[in-house]
Amino acid sequence: MGYRVKAEVMDAQSMDRALTRIAHEILEANKGATGIALAGIMTRGVDLADRLAERIERIEGTAVPVGSLDISFYRDDVAIRLSPEVHTTDIPFPVEEHTIVLVDDVLYTGRTIRAAMDALMDYGRPGSIKLAVLVDRGHRELPIRADFVGKNVPTARRERVKVLLAEHDDRDAVVILEDDGEGE
Amino acid sequence: MLSNRHIMTMDDLIADEVTLILDTAESLAEVNQRRIKKVPTLRGRTIVNLFFEPSTRTRTSFEIAAKRLSADGINFTASASATAKGETLRDTARTLAAMSCDLVVVRHKYAGAPQMLAEVMDCSVINGGDGIHQHPTQALLDLYTMRQSLGRLEGLRVGIVGDVCHSRVAGSLVPALRMMGATPVIIGPPTLMPARPDVLGAEVCYDLDEALPTLDVAYLLRVQFERAARMPFPSNREYAMLYGMNADRLAAMPSHAIVMHPGPMNRGVEISADVADSPRSVILGQVESGVAVRMAAMYLLLGGAESGAAA
Numbered sequence: 001m002g003y004r005v006k007a008e009v010m011d012a013q014s015m016d017r018a019l020t021r022i023a024h025e026i027l028e029a030n031k032g033a034t035g036i037a038l039a040g041i042m043t044r045g046v047d048l049a050d051r052l053a054e055r056i057e058r059i060e061g062t063a064v065p066v067g068s069l070d071i072s073f074y075r076d077d078v079a080i081r082l083s084p085e086v087h088t089t090d091i092p093f094p095v096e097e098h099t100i101v102l103v104d105d106v107l108y109t110g111r112t113i114r115a116a117m118d119a120l121m122d123y124g125r126p127g128s129i130k131l132a133v134l135v136d137r138g139h140r141e142l143p144i145r146a147d148f149v150g151k152n153v154p155t156a157r158r159e160r161v162k163v164l165l166a167e168h169d170d171r172d173a174v175v176i177l178e179d180d181g182e183g184e
Numbered sequence: 185m186l187s188n189r190h191i192m193t194m195d196d197l198i199a200d201e202v203t204l205i206l207d208t209a210e211s212l213a214e215v216n217q218r219r220i221k222k223v224p225t226l227r228g229r230t231i232v233n234l235f236f237e238p239s240t241r242t243r244t245s246f247e248i249a250a251k252r253l254s255a256d257g258i259n260f261t262a263s264a265s266a267t268a269k270g271e272t273l274r275d276t277a278r279t280l281a282a283m284s285c286d287l288v289v290v291r292h293k294y295a296g297a298p299q300m301l302a303e304v305m306d307c308s309v310i311n312g313g314d315g316i317h318q319h320p321t322q323a324l325l326d327l328y329t330m331r332q333s334l335g336r337l338e339g340l341r342v343g344i345v346g347d348v349c350h351s352r353v354a355g356s357l358v359p360a361l362r363m364m365g366a367t368p369v370i371i372g373p374p375t376l377m378p379a380r381p382d383v384l385g386a387e388v389c390y391d392l393d394e395a396l397p398t399l400d401v402a403y404l405l406r407v408q409f410e411r412a413a414r415m416p417f418p419s420n421r422e423y424a425m426l427y428g429m430n431a432d433r434l435a436a437m438p439s440h441a442i443v444m445h446p447g448p449m450n451r452g453v454e455i456s457a458d459v460a461d462s463p464r465s466v467i468l469g470q471v472e473s474g475v476a477v478r479m480a481a482m483y484l485l486l487g488g489a490e491s492g493a494a495a
Contacts, residue, residue, distance in 0.1 A: 070211060073223035073253075073483070082185050082488040086211040122220045 018150035110144035323356035
């Protein structure tokens with residue numbers, strides 16, 4: 001099945017501004033950078049977490065720890081399908097003492113976030129968990145909402161939202177893809 | 185996801201799948217370092233360890249792997265089971281199948297027993313060692329250990345030393361190494377070589393000292409006195425002198441080379457105590473890898489299974 005680009009909803013500049021705003025919002029909500037740790041969800045969430053950490057350090061002058069979470073072993077659909085690639089989880093800070101901000105690229109059904117919270121809990125009892133996403137595309141299947149959102153993008157279920165990052169792709173952008181109707 | 189639902193022999197896997205298992209094991213190894221050593225991945229699945237031969241490390245390793253993935257593991261040992269009362273393997277398999285388990289790990293003294301089980305059962309089967317045939321998860325954990333220690337598999341020269349003819353470990357490791365682009369060299373006295381060493385596809389060498397300087401790995405096999413029909417060499421001392429790994433022989437190997445052994449060791453026969461305990465020995469690393477690799481095999485066999493191979 002093929003997909004074609006229907007619309008580009010964020011370009012490099014708007015993504016940059018959104019991330020800077022989220023960094024400010026995180027600092028405002030937490031009243032500073034003390035006790036914050038970021039946990040990016042593999043793979044693009046980790047890159048976004050790195051970018052947020054860099055902005056927080058620039059604004060506040062304090063480095064915040066960044067970890068990466070792979071949720072393959074916590075998914076609720078392991079019996080049906082497997083993650084194509086499994087990465088290693090790395091949480092280099094004690095979760096007990098921190099407000100953990102989960103970072104992901106797209107918030108959709110909420111099932112990934114549920115799995116990420118379970119994964120995080122296996123490392124200890126976090127002080128609190130917050131959620132930052134670059135794009136919220138709606139269609140939640142669980143009672144989960146984001147605390148920090150780059151952009152709300154209304155979508156249809158048949159569409160796909162793809163976050164392109166310079167770390168993996170040729171540029172920074174968010175695009176909506178739709179089925180090109182050509183089938184398999 | 186693996187193309188085959190069983191792991192009977194190395195022939196059930198292709199190189200890409202071996203790499204997938206090793207990569208997945210690397211991620212799962214992290215779970216074994218945590219305070220809470222458990223992920224919920226295989227919650228509600230039932231894994232039966234069906235062991236018709238004595239085993240401590242393999243059975244324990246599979247059992248721990250199942251528990252760390254939250255599967256329910258059941259141990260079924262021959263001496264404590266109906267087998268002692270005369271039940272056939274086929275009937276034991278059918279009985280277990282009727283209790284609907286998802287995966288059976290089987291060890292048996294006869295080659296081919298896992299295949300027979302798979303024919304009468306509806307679940308996945310992992311061969312935990314069948315006679316002198318194969319022991320594929322051992323080969324996988326050995327590959328994992330080599331990759332961790334030496335950074336690659338391709339191009340490695342691995343000397344498999346000793347009792348090759350009775351070794352199911354060698355039976356799996358030789359094809360596994362070839363599949364991954366490494367060169368297996370089987371080394372031992374003619375009395376412990378298979379009748380046709382050439383069909384294995386490994387280089388054959390009868391002089392350990394000649395091979396040592398070229399090897400990246402010295403993999404010492406346990407002399408399986410219990411399987412040999414009669415003593416295959418005049419004395420343990422003579423064997424140790426000709427084929428045993430010791431400090432002098434270790435010094436003859438390249439400085440990066442490592443020493444491996446599938447366990448349990450006959451100290452003083454195929455390996456001297458100082459080499460077994462030296463920093464160049466990764467024998468305990470092999471045991472540690474075993475849990476992660478078996479977790480990976482279970483995850484990849486049982487995960488995604490309900491949608492079939494199409495997904």
